[in-house]
Amino acid sequence: MSHAYRAVGWNRQKRIYDFTLAGGVALYLVLFVAVSAALKPEATIETLLIRAFGTGAFLLLHLILAIGPLSRLDRRFLPLLYNRRHLGVTMFLLALGHGGFSIVQFHALGDLHPLVSVLVSNGRYDSLAQFPFQALGLAALLILFLMAATSHDFWLANLTPPAWKALHMLVYVAYGLVVMHVALGVLQAETQPLFPIALGVGMATLLTLHLLAGWRERARDDELTAGDGAMVEVCRASEIAEKRARVVTVAGERVAVFRYDGKISAISNVCRHQNGPLGEGRILDGCVTCPWHGFQYDPATGASPPPFDEKVATFGVRLDGDRVLVDPRPNPPGTHVEPARLVES
Ligand code: HEM
Ligand code: FES
Numbered sequence: 001m002s003h004a005y006r007a008v009g010w011n012r013q014k015r016i017y018d019f020t021l022a023g024g025v026a027l028y029l030v031l032f033v034a035v036s037a038a039l040k041p042e043a044t045i046e047t048l049l050i051r052a053f054g055t056g057a058f059l060l061l062h063l064i065l066a067i068g069p070l071s072r073l074d075r076r077f078l079p080l081l082y083n084r085r086h087l088g089v090t091m092f093l094l095a096l097g098h099g100g101f102s103i104v105q106f107h108a109l110g111d112l113h114p115l116v117s118v119l120v121s122n123g124r125y126d127s128l129a130q131f132p133f134q135a136l137g138l139a140a141l142l143i144l145f146l147m148a149a150t151s152h153d154f155w156l157a158n159l160t161p162p163a164w165k166a167l168h169m170l171v172y173v174a175y176g177l178v179v180m181h182v183a184l185g186v187l188q189a190e191t192q193p194l195f196p197i198a199l200g201v202g203m204a205t206l207l208t209l210h211l212l213a214g215w216r217e218r219a220r221d222d223e224l225t226a227g228d229g230a231m232v233e234v235c236r237a238s239e240i241a242e243k244r245a246r247v248v249t250v251a252g253e254r255v256a257v258f259r260y261d262g263k264i265s266a267i268s269n270v271c272r273h274q275n276g277p278l279g280e281g282r283i284l285d286g287c288v289t290c291p292w293h294g295f296q297y298d299p300a301t302g303a304s305p306p307p308f309d310e311k312v313a314t315f316g317v318r319l320d321g322d323r324v325l326v327d328p329r330p331n332p333p334g335t336h337v338e339p340a341r342l343v344e345s
Pocket of ligand 1: 050052055057061095098099100102106118134136137139141144181185186
């Protein structure tokens, strides 16, 4: 077994990342409170904390949602993608701080249970200007809680990757709820144009990045032309760097085509661990190594080296000169496929 094959490990890079993240968040909170207190001396510390935590969580949510498309557009953003879960949990803690402070401040002193109070103390669900925007924040917080609570690998394995992924796609619902929470909440009373403009710029940036990344992927997919028989021409062997892959979409499936030691193999691009992009990893010790947490797979069989038993689908592959042809029908995970051999010219 390779030393590089390990379930989610802690390494120096991750520690630096977490340290920077914690430092950045602390700095943001301190600066926000200090600058707001100087600009609005009448504001209480509770209000300033609610605002610091709320805006911090919302900014971090934008960053988290931008990382996916950014790393599809430019590989240099990939290190951010690998540690996105830590960002997510940090963002939830900030949102919890904001929601918790708000509930203690505005809903804890009455006869009703504070959470019930958030939902019913203002019954103006029929009014846009006076909508009980806190209820939208609470709904978003519940989704963020579910995501943070299931972010551990234990849940990924138990829920199965597709169910886990579906649950975590709810982040977009949470984002929509927070946008409404802010638009129907603070923005109703806000007279300065800066805040609606900032919200609009944030939404427009995310939308543009997602559209650009989707458009770029579609354009790449359209380049694929049908080859002989059932095989599909996907790229040129000379375009693939040694021990690296090209990621292509064949019949709707993301396939990683690896080049190594004069051979070409094609396997599913989706890591069994957490759906990480295998084609963005490389071959280490003869194995495709997932860039996210280091799970490894034999490129010819799609199977993890013993004693591990993860398997991904393999694809038939053939070379026609420099042209790489891939069979669009995936083989059952773990099926051995003879690699195509490059002929030295
Ligand atoms: C139990 C859940 C929540 C409650 C009760 C709640 C309550 C509030 C209240 C009372 C305000 C207005 C504060 C003010 O006037 O300054 C506010 C604003 C805001 N909330 Fe929430 N919120 C909740 C969840 C969330 C979540 C999950 C997020 C983001 C991830 C969020 C982001 C914001 C933002 C960005 C603002 C505007 C800036 C501010 O004034 O803090 N809130 N929220
Ligand atoms: S090793 Fe975690 S997603 Fe691949």
